[in-house]
Amino acid sequence: RIKALDKLERVEDVDDDNPSVNFSFRFSKQSGRHVINIENLTKKYPTIDIVEDAHAIIEKGDKIALIGANGRGKSTVLRIIAGADHEFQGKSETGYNVTQTFFAQHQLEALHLDSEILQELQSFAPKHNETELRSILGSFLFTGDDVFKKIKVLSGGEKSRVALAKALTADANFLILDEPTNHLDIASVNILIQAIQQYEGTVIAVSHDRFFLDNIANKIWFIEDQQIKVYPGTYAEYEIWQAKRKLEAKSAPAPQPKKEVKKETVAVKQPVEDKSKQLKKLNQDLSGMEQKIAELEKSVKQLEAELADDKIYKQQNRLQEVNKNLKQKQQELKQQQDKWEVLADQILEMEEK
Template sequence: MIAINNLTFEIGARALYDEANWHIKPGEKIGLIGANGTGKTTLLKIIVGDYTPTSGTISMAKDIAIGYLNQDLLSYSSDKNILHVAMEAFERQNQLHDEIENLLQKLETDYTEDLLHKLSDKQHEFEVLDGYNIEYKAHEILAGLGFTEADTHRKLSEFSGGWRMRVMLAKILLQAPDILLLDEPTNHLDLPSIQWLEDYLKAFDGAVVIVSHDRWFLDKVINRTVESRKGKLTVYAGNYSFYLEEKAQREEIQKGEFKNQQSKIKQEERLIERFRAKASKAKMAQSRIKALDKLERVDDVDDDNPSVNFSFRFSKQSGRHVVTLENITKKYPAIDILDHTEAIIEKGDKIALIGANGKGKSTLLRIIAGADTDYTGKSETGHNVTQTFFAQHQLEALHLEHTALQELQSFAPKHTETELRTILGSFLFTGDDVFKKIKVLSGGEKSRVALAKALTADANFLVLDEPTNHLDIQSVNILVQALQQFEGTLIVVSHDRYFLDNVANKIWFIENQKIKQYPGTYREFDEWYAKRKIEPKAAAAAPAPKKEEKKEQAPAKQQHSENKFQQLKKLNQDLGKMEEQIAELEKTIKQLEAQLADEKLYNDAAKMKQVNSSYEVKKMDLGHLQLKWEALAEQIMELEA
């Protein structure tokens, strides 16, 4: 489909890519990953022809259609409504629509056979191109990305950059290209929209290349991972979790090869040193020196996953109740956010506040942090609570002329320079990086400085609004490690589900203007919430039980005991059968995963599509079966109690 051969791309004296190779095959769902600065976005621009490689070739079919979502589209604006902008994707259908309208107007005054034939041809082509459904398709995709029916009639220029980016994504998806190149597609999406996009991309027939820092999203969508590192592109035959396992195994092998080679080199060097001075052995020594020079060296493994090696310090412990919300009501002119709701944040809570944009997550955080006082009700901070509030606007509050180190020193004067440099080192500011001025840092680097500041505060309660924005996977891992070590209380809003799953022990969500709570991790909440949506449908579909005629009954206690025994026996039999089905499904899924990991499969597009489709169906079947098993197990436990 697209073949990249011996690609070299240089920026000044630095080679961003050095004879890199990569073949993109039809139907592949690929995650392009790597640390910031390794050239992921650059590579996408090279593929679409925005940049010209220094050397090497990129080959593709002439008629291949590429849909490219990039962050430059943030600046695009238009006074047309967003439905019109999205429907610009249907270039030929729109052209035919206009031509049909013109012909119909002409026929009103010039009714000829020639015009009738032309109209018939245009209408036939319009129908073949599914022209009568394009508006429906546009509405469907815009709705999936979070737009209401009323929004579709508003001008694009009225929306913020993030919402405009959603419109551009809708337009690209409506084009249905052969390959989608998506650079950070989840950056401006809320959780429901991200989940919708996951389902859309999994069902998409074409190839997809995604640059993303969202591990959970990558795991759900991709079946190939390509790592951009040290100027090369390395392919892994699985999703992001597979990549982590496979890379760890490869690095273990590489460590062994490096160690063995170093041992042999030292042995050779000792022999050379020993015989170099002897005239009779000089020729042999020179021969060994040449062989050593020609030896292809195995590199040692670099540690790409730095660990956090600082501990949080706060001078006093908070009381049991950190924040108490009573009868909180918050309204805006066009929308009700909270209506007489109550909640308590207790010491040690690690709360993830989740939900769609516009439901009031950031508003609730500001109320909790005391940054918003325009509400009715009572928000009370508990005894000895010291708070730090992190929000995206704080990036603008950084002192541009300060270095990263000076910024922390002015905020946390009680810490020594060594401590602050250690903290900055944990956030990937190593060596002289700590002396870079804030004004020259990227958005992600500024975010890391602001987070480092928040984490050096003498605070036992952290309020974090979108701390993972602008962070790459490596930086998110660092933040996860830091917050896992934090012994205080926190509440966080983020769309990064991997981050939430590894940080939170309690989930809050806003439903019907009330704060609802789930006591568990994000993964557990996700399964529970999916089951919660399925159960009402199942209950509504279930037929009402038939009335039976009264029969002579056994004594109540004895009959209840017998019924309970018979019921438990049947439920346990059903559970056993279900476990067998689950084991069989898991076995089939492993076999399909083995096929998907085989490079040969990708030479046969039809077979690959069939295997991939079977894999997705079996995974879905397994998920449904596991939900049924859990429900049955709970039923048995209730009867046994």
């Protein structure tokens, strides 16, 4: 065996697929102790209550993962914190000296289509020199002459990476991130994790990427019983804690049945029938939403494909029309997706009862 090992070709060095990157974050002022103060927050949709009379505080240095099942209202709460949703009762106040940047998929619309990638970041973050900006762009797979590509020729995933790079160069001490790992490959996710770990400000993020959350969060927010609840630890620790909670709930003694069994049986017959009818109606509504979402997704793809064609930029009227239609369709799609999540969660809750 030793002789066989001696014959093997020696590998002197192995390329690191997850290189370490040093980000140079710059914000001109430090925030106060309380970054966001939420009091008596109530947010409702016609079919479901998201939060009711909820209270929460984000403190300086928190790196919060806002988690929960689809339809629980994670993105809704995030938009309220970001100041992008004003239709609620109660208050969500920004603290002293807080400057924020909000990353979500709709931020792609704010990119300037005629700008080159490097120009887009230079105009947004003039405090960073070209070397620093190219280093950040390189972390998100824009290397060499790629930085001189026009935004208009990029795919949706590439635009998402540019928007995320912009967010990381902002003069902001509070980052709000909605599904930041969408469209990122594993190497880019690792770069984003390193960036947030090095960031000295405050962060709150919504993501379905467990690996990402486990590596960036020091506090967990979860929505339960229409309240914002807090677990002071990492995502892995939170999962262990939740598993124990569920086991304890299962092992708890079941409530004793009431004496008047016959009356209970008679009373529940009609609600069961009503529940079946209601579920049938909700599922029909859900199917209708899914069809509408599919149609909107198709329209968005067609409009994006038209914008990717250089010929359209010679027809200013058509360009304006397509951009206007794309923005409208994207907004409609987001609204339908939010409604679908709320309705799907309502159906799931009814089926489990």
